[in-house]
Amino acid sequence: MDTKTLSDFIAWSKTTDLQEVVFKKDGVSVEISTAAKNPKASDFSCKLTAVKAPAVGIYGLGKKGKAVTVKENMAVKQGDILGYVEMNKTVKEVSSPVKGTLKIILASEGAAVEYGQPLFFIEP
Structure with a gap:
């Protein structure tokens, strides 16, 4: 995967609500995560x-x-x-x-x- 394609993919991923993407092909593996895997209690709020x-x-x-x-x-x-x-x-x-x-x-x-x-x- 060339850097232009990777750069385009990263730009696109910021416009979605995806939290994690894993791509594997021909021995190449790319993982992109946009959210914390272990959220803290302070990450949540309640209005009740x-x-x-x-x-x-x-x-x-x-x-x-x-x-x-x-x-x-x-x-x-x-x-x-x-x-x-x-x-x-x-x-x-x-x-x-x-x-x-x-x-x-x-x-x-x-x-x-x-x-x-x-x-x-x-x-x-």
């Missing part, structure tokens, strides 16, 4: 905000006449009540920390939860 359990206890959607409805893809405002955690006759509200769309529901009625456990994920 976790709504965490405020205490250890039992998660529920309601308390004495104040039931709430939650479903995926519903709009929520900052401060909206998403449920309650009850422990030792004390009830703590689970509220939305941000305005956005409720994307993932991990909490289920009557489930035991740990302090800081993610119950929901909201996309701001």
